[in-house]
Amino acid sequence: xxAFLAIYKRELKxxxxxxxxxxxxxxxxxxSGYFFYxxxxxxxLASLQVMQNPMMMELNLQTHLIAQMVSSGAVILLFxxxxxxxxxxxxxxxxxxxxxxxxxxxxxxxxVLGKFFAxxxxxxxxxxxxxxxxxxxxxxxxxxxxxxxxxxxxLLLLSGAMVAFSLxxxxxxxxxxxxxxxxxxxxLLLWAVGWAAPLVQPSLGELLKGLSLGSHFxxxxxxxxxxxxxxxxxxxxxxFLFLSIRTLEAKRWKA
Amino acid sequence: MRHNPTAKWLxxxxxxxxxxxxxxxxxxxxxDLYGAIAAGVGLLLVLVAALMARExxxxxxxxxxxxxxxxxxxAILAVLALVLFLGALATRHHLRWDFSQGxxxxxxxxxxxxxxxxxxxxxxYAFFKDAQAGRAQAAEELEKYAxxxxxxxxxxxxxxxQPTLAKSLGVRNYGxxxxxxxxxxxxxxxxxxxxxxxxLIRLGRTEKKKVYFLTGHGEPSLDGVGKExxxxxxxxxxxxxxxxxxxxxxxxxxxxxxxxxxxVAGPEQTLRPQETLRLAAYQAKxxxxxxxxxxxxxxxxxxxxxxxxxxIGQDIIIDQAARLAGLSPLVPVISEYGFxxxxxxxxxxxxxxxxxxxxxxxPKPPAGVKGEELVKxxxxxxxxxxxxxxxxxxxxxxKIKQNQEQQKSIELKPGPKDTKGPISLGxxxxxxxxxxxxxxxxxxxxxVVFGDADFVNNxxxxxxxxxxxxxxSVSWLAKDDDLVSIRAKKxxxxxxxxxxxxxxxxFWIPLVVWPLxxxxxxxxxxxxxxxxx
Numbered sequence: 001x002x003a004f005l006a007i008y009k010r011e012l013k014x015x016x017x018x019x020x021x022x023x024x025x026x027x028x029x030x031x032s033g034y035f036f037y038x039x040x041x042x043x044x045l046a047s048l049q050v051m052q053n054p055m056m057m058e059l060n061l062q063t064h065l066i067a068q069m070v071s072s073g074a075v076i077l078l079f080x081x082x083x084x085x086x087x088x089x090x091x092x093x094x095x096x097x098x099x100x101x102x103x104x105x106x107x108x109x110x111x112v113l114g115k116f117f118a119x120x121x122x123x124x125x126x127x128x129x130x131x132x133x134x135x136x137x138x139x140x141x142x143x144x145x146x147x148x149x150x151x152x153x154x155l156l157l158l159s160g161a162m163v164a165f166s167l168x169x170x171x172x173x174x175x176x177x178x179x180x181x182x183x184x185x186x187x188l189l190l191w192a193v194g195w196a197a198p199l200v201q202p203s204l205g206e207l208l209k210g211l212s213l214g215s216h217f218x219x220x221x222x223x224x225x226x227x228x229x230x231x232x233x234x235x236x237x238x239x240f241l242f243l244s245i246r247t248l249e250a251k252r253w254k255a
Numbered sequence: 256m257r258h259n260p261t262a263k264w265l266x267x268x269x270x271x272x273x274x275x276x277x278x279x280x281x282x283x284x285x286x287d288l289y290g291a292i293a294a295g296v297g298l299l300l301v302l303v304a305a306l307m308a309r310e311x312x313x314x315x316x317x318x319x320x321x322x323x324x325x326x327x328x329x330a331i332l333a334v335l336a337l338v339l340f341l342g343a344l345a346t347r348h349h350l351r352w353d354f355s356q357g358x359x360x361x362x363x364x365x366x367x368x369x370x371x372x373x374x375x376x377x378x379x380y381a382f383f384k385d386a387q388a389g390r391a392q393a394a395e396e397l398e399k400y401a402x403x404x405x406x407x408x409x410x411x412x413x414x415x416x417q418p419t420l421a422k423s424l425g426v427r428n429y430g431x432x433x434x435x436x437x438x439x440x441x442x443x444x445x446x447x448x449x450x451x452x453x454x455l456i457r458l459g460r461t462e463k464k465k466v467y468f469l470t471g472h473g474e475p476s477l478d479g480v481g482k483e484x485x486x487x488x489x490x491x492x493x494x495x496x497x498x499x500x501x502x503x504x505x506x507x508x509x510x511x512x513x514x515x516x517x518x519v520a521g522p523e524q525t526l527r528p529q530e531t532l533r534l535a536a537y538q539a540k541x542x543x544x545x546x547x548x549x550x551x552x553x554x555x556x557x558x559x560x561x562x563x564x565x566x567i568g569q570d571i572i573i574d575q576a577a578r579l580a581g582l583s584p585l586v587p588v589i590s591e592y593g594f595x596x597x598x599x600x601x602x603x604x605x606x607x608x609x610x611x612x613x614x615x616x617x618p619k620p621p622a623g624v625k626g627e628e629l630v631k632x633x634x635x636x637x638x639x640x641x642x643x644x645x646x647x648x649x650x651x652x653x654k655i656k657q658n659q660e661q662q663k664s665i666e667l668k669p670g671p672k673d674t675k676g677p678i679s680l681g682x683x684x685x686x687x688x689x690x691x692x693x694x695x696x697x698x699x700x701x702x703v704v705f706g707d708a709d710f711v712n713n714x715x716x717x718x719x720x721x722x723x724x725x726x727x728s729v730s731w732l733a734k735d736d737d738l739v740s741i742r743a744k745k746x747x748x749x750x751x752x753x754x755x756x757x758x759x760x761x762f763w764i765p766l767v768v769w770p771l772x773x774x775x776x777x778x779x780x781x782x783x784x785x786x787x788x
Contacts, residue, residue: 016780018781019781022777022780023777026770026773029765030766030770033766033770037766040753040758043751044758047751048750048752051752057748058748059748059749059750060356060748061356062355130765132764132765136760136765137761140757142749144356147355147356150354198411202410207278223354225351226349227349228349231341231345235341235342239335243331246327249327
C-alpha cells in the first residue's frame, strides 16, 4: 500500500509539473466549453419553438443538453486519454528508468496501480473541471440532478476504462508516439464497434455491442444504471490492468 | 518454430479459430455446439502444428524464459476466459435502475406482465428509412421491450434495402412495425407502448374473431379477383387473424352470436324488413356493424341509420382536387380526418373514395348515441343530387358521342343547390344504454358507416390509406376487450429562455475565462518548478 501511494504521488506530481496535463486540461475545457455553449444556444432556440408549438416535441434538459454534453465529453476524452497516459510506461522503458523502478522492492502491481490511479485522477479532474458549466447553468434552470449524477458517474467509469487501456498500450512499446497512436486507434475502434451492430446479422451484432465501449456507455447519459454496464467497465479496467502488470513482468523474464 | 513455416501458420490459424469458438461459446451467440466444435477444431490444429514442429517446440520449452512466458500466457488466457465468462453472466442476469426524468425508460406494469407471459419468441421488424423521423424513438421503444423479455427481439429494417422482406410481411408504409410469432403477425403503425403491447396481446390469442359479410343483395364477391370484388379485403382480414364468413341473413333466424363484426359492403338491393330487424337485434346485444353504402343504393337502410343518429345523403361527391391528383373528379381525395381511434394514425396519408355519398352525424342524435365524423372530402369538393347528376352526366356523355368530340372532357361546376365541401364521408358511432329498436344493450353497440364501398375493392384497397382506414375500422368494431389502455407518458418540456446577459455569461466563462485561469495556474506551477531547480 505504501509503495502504491508513493508511486501514485510521484506520478501525480509529475503530471502537474509538466505541461502535458495543463495543455490537455485547457484544450479539454475549451472544447467542452464550446460544445456546452453551442448546446445551450440550440436548446434556447428550440425552447422558443416548443413554447409556440408544445406538440412539436418533448424538450428536456437531460436528453437534449446534458446527455449531449456528456457524450461529447466522452469523445474528447477518447483523444485526450492516450495523450495523458502515453508516457507512463513507455517513457520509463525508453529512458531505462524502468530497470531502476523494477529493482526497487516494489511489486509490479503497485507500480501499475499507482500509475493507473494517478492518470485516472487527472482525467477525473478534467471531468470535474467541466462542472463549472453546470454551476453556471444551475441558477438559470431547474437541473435534473439525479440523471446528471448518473451521466457523470458513467463518464468517470468510461475514463477509467480508457486510462487502463491506454496504460496497457504504453506498456507495449518504448515510443510514446506509438503508445498514444495505438491507444487512440484501438479506443476509437472499441468505442465505435457497436455502431456496426445494425448492419451485420443480429447475433454478431449482439457480440459487437457486448464488446463496445460506446454501447455500454450509452445508458448513462439517459439516466439508466445497468449492472451489465457496471460489470463491463469493472472487468474492462481489471483486464487491462492485469495485462499491463503481465507485460511489465515479462520484462523480468525476457531479460 | 522458425524452421517450419507451415506449422507456424497452422498454429496461428488454430489459435484464432479456438479463440473465436471459445468466444462464441462463452456468449452463446449461436447454437452452443458450433462454438464448442470450432474451439475443438482450433485446438486440434494447434496440436497438429506442434507435432509437425516438435523439435523446435521442444527446444523452445527447454529455455527458462519460455517456461516463465508459458506460465504468464496460461495466466493471461485463464483471466481472459474468466473475464469473458463474467461478462456473459453479467449480460444475461442484470438489474437496471431508471434515474431518468419522469422514469421515461420504464414500461408500464401491464406491458411488463404481458412480456413476462410470452411463451413463444416474438420478433419485431421495424421498417424505417435510415434517417427517417421517428426511427430512433421506435428503436428505443423496442429496446425497452427487448430488455424486459429475452423472448422479444427486434430488428430495424430499411424496406428499400430489403424489399422482399417488406413485401412478404405486407408492409405498405414506412414506419410500420410488424410483430411475428409462430407464423402469425401483427402490424403497428404507431410504435408506442399501448399499440405495441396490444399487438403482443393480439398475437398471443389462440381463437380467431369472426367477421361476417352480408350476402344476398348483389354484394361484390369475397372470392372473385375482379376489380370490383373483395378478395383482397378478405385476405387482409385473414392476415390480421380474423376468420371471414359470409352471412345469408334472410334464411337464418339471427346474426350468429359469435360474430365480432358484420360487414355490409355495397348492397345493390334493398334489405328485407326481417333482415334489418335481425341486424337491429344484433346491435341491441352490443353487436358491431360496418356499413359501406355506394351512392346508387342505400339498401333501404336510411331510416334504420337515422334512428342511430347517422344521416346518409342521396348525393354524390365531386372533387376538383382529384383532377390535380390525376384522378376522375368522381374520386374524392381525403386528407382530413376526425379525431378518433380509427383515424389517429392516418394523418398525413390520403384516402381515395371512388363515387361516394355523404355520411354525417345528425345534429341531434338520439339519447345514448355518440358519434364522430371520420373522414372529410377536400374544400374544393361539393355534394350534388345523385339522380339529377346521373341524368345530366349521361346526357353530356351522349352529346360528346354524337358530336364525336373525343378530346373534350365534361365540365363540372357546383350548382346553386349543391352543398360545398368539406363533406363528411364516414362516421363512427357507439350506441349506449337502451337500443333504439328494442330491449336493453348490455354493452355499447358500435357502428361505422362509409358513403362508399368501392374503396375496399381489389382495385382501390391498396391505394393510399384505404387499407389502414378500413382495417382500423374493423378492429375498432371488433372491440378487443382484453386489450389494455396505457396512458402515454406525460410529455413535459422544460423550456429555457436565456437573457442576452446570461447567454454572454455562458459563452465567456466556460469557453474563455475558465480555460485561461487553468492555463495561468499551469504556467505559474511550471515556472515555479523551473526556478526551484
